[in-house]
Amino acid sequence: MIEINNLTKLYGSFKAVDNLSLTIDKGTVYGFVGANGAGKTTTFNMIATLLQPTSGDVVIAGKSIVNESHEVRKKIGYMPDFFGVYDQLKANEYLNFFGTSYQMTQAEIAKQIPVVLNLVNLIDKRYDYVDDLSRGMKQRLCLARTLMHDPEVLILDEPASGLDPRARVELRDVLISLKKMGKTIIISSHILPELAEICDEIGVLDNGKLIASGNIASIQQQLSADKTLIIQLISEVDHQETIQFFKEQQLSVERQANGQLHVHFTGSEQQQQQLLLEALRANLPIIGFMEDKKNLEDVFMAITKGGKLDERTE
Amino acid sequence: MRGLNNPVLGKELKLRFRSFKSFSALLFYLLTLLIFVVGFFLIVTNFEGSGFIKPEINVILFTILTFVQLALILFITPGLTAGEISGEREKQTLNILLTTAQTNWQIIFGKLMSSISYIVLLLFAGLPITSIVFIFGGVSPKEYLLSYTFMIITMVTLASVGILFSTLLRKTVISMISTYGVMLFLTVFSAFFAFVAFSYSEISGTLIENNKPFVHFWLSMNPIVLMATIIYPSNTDLVKEVTNINWPTWASYLIIYTIITIVSLAIATAKIRVKMTK
Numbered sequence: 001m002i003e004i005n006n007l008t009k010l011y012g013s014f015k016a017v018d019n020l021s022l023t024i025d026k027g028t029v030y031g032f033v034g035a036n037g038a039g040k041t042t043t044f045n046m047i048a049t050l051l052q053p054t055s056g057d058v059v060i061a062g063k064s065i066v067n068e069s070h071e072v073r074k075k076i077g078y079m080p081d082f083f084g085v086y087d088q089l090k091a092n093e094y095l096n097f098f099g100t101s102y103q104m105t106q107a108e109i110a111k112q113i114p115v116v117l118n119l120v121n122l123i124d125k126r127y128d129y130v131d132d133l134s135r136g137m138k139q140r141l142c143l144a145r146t147l148m149h150d151p152e153v154l155i156l157d158e159p160a161s162g163l164d165p166r167a168r169v170e171l172r173d174v175l176i177s178l179k180k181m182g183k184t185i186i187i188s189s190h191i192l193p194e195l196a197e198i199c200d201e202i203g204v205l206d207n208g209k210l211i212a213s214g215n216i217a218s219i220q221q222q223l224s225a226d227k228t229l230i231i232q233l234i235s236e237v238d239h240q241e242t243i244q245f246f247k248e249q250q251l252s253v254e255r256q257a258n259g260q261l262h263v264h265f266t267g268s269e270q271q272q273q274q275l276l277l278e279a280l281r282a283n284l285p286i287i288g289f290m291e292d293k294k295n296l297e298d299v300f301m302a303i304t305k306g307g308k309l310d311e312r313t314e
Numbered sequence: 315m316r317g318l319n320n321p322v323l324g325k326e327l328k329l330r331f332r333s334f335k336s337f338s339a340l341l342f343y344l345l346t347l348l349i350f351v352v353g354f355f356l357i358v359t360n361f362e363g364s365g366f367i368k369p370e371i372n373v374i375l376f377t378i379l380t381f382v383q384l385a386l387i388l389f390i391t392p393g394l395t396a397g398e399i400s401g402e403r404e405k406q407t408l409n410i411l412l413t414t415a416q417t418n419w420q421i422i423f424g425k426l427m428s429s430i431s432y433i434v435l436l437l438f439a440g441l442p443i444t445s446i447v448f449i450f451g452g453v454s455p456k457e458y459l460l461s462y463t464f465m466i467i468t469m470v471t472l473a474s475v476g477i478l479f480s481t482l483l484r485k486t487v488i489s490m491i492s493t494y495g496v497m498l499f500l501t502v503f504s505a506f507f508a509f510v511a512f513s514y515s516e517i518s519g520t521l522i523e524n525n526k527p528f529v530h531f532w533l534s535m536n537p538i539v540l541m542a543t544i545i546y547p548s549n550t551d552l553v554k555e556v557t558n559i560n561w562p563t564w565a566s567y568l569i570i571y572t573i574i575t576i577v578s579l580a581i582a583t584a585k586i587r588v589k590m591t592k
Binding site for chain 2: 045048049050051052065066067069070073074076078080082083084085086088089093097098100101102103142145149
């Protein structure tokens, strides 16, 4: 459905997007993750035909953004990270305007407006002025706007930015509904756990390069070979022998106040199993042995070397 | 309202006529015309409200009304058009508009027509006041219609320049200053350049009977000179005498303004979206 081929964007000598190649299948929800300035918005702007690539191309449903940009626009619904609305229009007039912008007939528009407003839970606001809607409602109205012409591909750049937790949950539910409808969605977000909930695959961008791509589990595996093992010991037993055991295995150990040891381990699952077996053979006072599962955000922070997630400078 | 099948035009008209500013500007425009008409009658009747108004006096009223309308158009048009595209950019609605299936021309034409239609509304709303000149004679319907025709041509050209700057420049305020600059160039600087060209031809010893194309060129782009030739046809002969070119000022004006309009709209249409092909 979407083929990104060697996409590059240069600003002078600065590479905002560096030779990005990626294929996204029909019906996939693909999330772009990256720190500010990683190149997410630049990539989205090129896909949405708003920015000319320095080199490379993106083919959407068989149409090239470089050579057939007008055809591409008919196939995409684009929601930018920052956007305004026409405050003096009513919600249904706002959608009507975008319907006519896609050459829809009035009959088609009249049929589609309730469908998209129902989808984003704004049907009771259809005669309200856009100006009177809350931020979250405007965000959902904008999403409804992208759906007016029933596009095959949705490009959503930070759709949850600036929303309160409730509005985020509402937006996430809408996105899950769109996923069920089989839309191909490209989305970027700083709220990584939310992205993990709705995305089939994610791509990690760092300094304009795609450093990892795949499903959430494989990304975590690709990017986090270092693990922390949590060892729970019997209380009121001398832990020194156990600490010594792990040190002999050339592992660093941190003693925790709650009777736990945190052991930093690098290796495969088989090597991890071997370590456990040896610890048990040594008759150590272990009652719990588990891996500290890093969440997506931890992985992201590690691979982007601590780039701040919340600042918006892109 | 399908807005002549132009989505931007339909939307813009709706937004414009829901704004209080549009109605207050209309009120201001009509009040200005009314003040000039009432003031004129009070002055010519020595503030008694009765007396004669001769046709030649009535021509003065027509002149005043024409120039007041021209001045209002020259000042309102840049204000209305210079923010059409840059305003969308500043409100962060432009990117969304540009990713729709509308063509570049549809967007530019919609923006242009919405501004023009509002100014045409002002002109039409003023008709009951300005048509008072027909009561006292001295003004032919031809002169009246010609003055309106050229006011509309001037407006369309200035609106196109406003749309061009609005497309090229990111900030509305800079776009507005640039459009007012063009308006000043056409009304003030062109007259100055005509004077300079005339003086130069005198100093350089150009014979009085020789053609002075530069003088004709600069005079022909000046809307004030044009209106003066429409209201007082004898001025056409004066321009001919000065330039020694037997070619009507209005024809040159029409050509120059048509070229400015076409070039402005063509550049705006080409530049509103980035060119994706390399």
